[in-house]
Amino acid sequence: MDRLEAMSILVAVVEAGSFTGASRRLKIPLPTVSRKLADLEEHLGTRLLTRSTRRLTLTDAGTTYVVACKRILDEVGEAERAAAGEHVVPKGELVITAPIVFGRLHVVPVVSEFLEMSPDIHVRMLLSDRNVHLLEDHIDVALRIGTLPDSSLVATRVGSVRQVACGSPDYFAKHGVPQEPGDLANMPCVTFDVLGSPMTWAFTGGAKGRNLTVAVRSRLSVNTAEAALAAATVGVGVTRVLSYQAASAVQEGLLRIVLEAFEPAPLPVYLLHSTQGALPLKMRSFLDFAAPRLRGRLAAGQVGVRA
CATH class of the missing domain: 3.40.190.290 (D-Maltodextrin-Binding Protein; domain 2)
Structure with missing residues (x-):
């Protein structure tokens, strides 16, 4: 079994939301998609997906495994480009979540500026005042306002709001x-x-x-x-x-x-991600780009009403 191929198929199924969607995206027969994932589950000795007539749902093991697959596939792709002597550029889909108003007023302009200089990256933004789960909802980067609970997430503080x-x-x-x-x-x-x-x-x-x-x-x-x-x-x-x-x-x-x-103490503002160690190039590029710009907006009083 080609495990990298199986990982790629699993990620495509999750992102497309169905076996049929992954089959169309990857341009491979639907029975091949089903067989490759069945082989992967047999190899791992655990179920990754729960299938129903209406939707696919990742199991707990599947959620953790998909995050690892994305990281591995990103790292393999970056290594291959570097080994081939190509100029390494960030590419792929980046999923970002933020509170609705803050996202509309401040994250969307930063993302728009980032996309202008990153032609091989496309972004999917989820604006919600609910704190979505980064692993379960397949989020790459989250902007959070408020004190963070202890967790394995990596946080970069970019300022505070009142x-x-x-x-x-x-x-x-x-x-x-x-x-x-x-x-x-x-x-x-x-x-x-x-x-x-x-x-x-x-x-x-x-x-x-x-x-x-x-x-x-x-x-x-x-x-x-x-x-x-x-x-x-x-x-x-x-x-x-x-x-x-x-x-x-x-x-x-x-x-x-x-x-x-x-007024109570200002609330801290953070950029969060779940990846430990070496980041995929697309995430590292966005964090390096977004953090100083958000920090500058907050420090300049553009987010607050008092400088």
């Missing part, structure tokens, strides 16, 4: 401007659950640095930052979002930030 409380000027003219976090308990608020419990907001105690938790009065609860900001700009209540999410509305005068002295 958690800000804000409301419209008309709202504050009607209800007054809160001078300390406790004032929010008596003010209508717009809440959403991405930053933790929607009904309690955490602050620090100003100069003393004590942690404060305020039970807010939610007039409207939503499930996205954009909806919260839209409601806040028309005066429904005070909301709390990440600084880059509110930046445009603050700059246009639609929203005003309050309680800045009581």
Whole structure:
């Protein structure tokens, strides 16, 4: 059995989502695809794929094995190009995930610039406020905001963002401007659950640095930052979002930030990947390109609303 061929077929099946799609992509007969994967599973002594009439699902062993296959195939391809004396260039598909608003505002421009200088790379972007699983969802690079749990993932910090409380000027003219976090308990608020419990907001105690938790009065609860900001700009209540999410509305005068002295510590921003050791050239190229650019945007205050 040609194990590299079998690995290539397995990766093609996973990426295409079906045996038929892999057969078309690789231009080999469908029975050959099925036989090669059956031979691979027999060789490994374990099942890699669970087959049903509607979809293919990787087993736990299959998920781990596919990640290793991609790394091995990338390394073999790079070694072959180097041995042949060719100029080594990054190539292949790169899968990137990021939070929806941050991705749209800041990751997409960086990726677009990267693609201009990398003609042999194509990118698939998954924008989601859910933290997708890098191995299970076959993600190469993830941008994450917040403290990371201990894991085997490799993290590169590119900066931080603030958690800000804000409301419209008309709202504050009607209800007054809160001078300390406790004032929010008596003010209508717009809440959403991405930053933790929607009904309690955490602050620090100003100069003393004590942690404060305020039970807010939610007039409207939503499930996205954009909806919260839209409601806040028309005066429904005070909301709390990440600084880059509110930046445009603050700059246009639609929203005003309050309680800045009581903001909790800024949240770190990271680029994550799961590969240890030598990275595939496409990933190394993107990380080397994206990290300083994202770091520069954050440091320059383009993501935040306060330099």
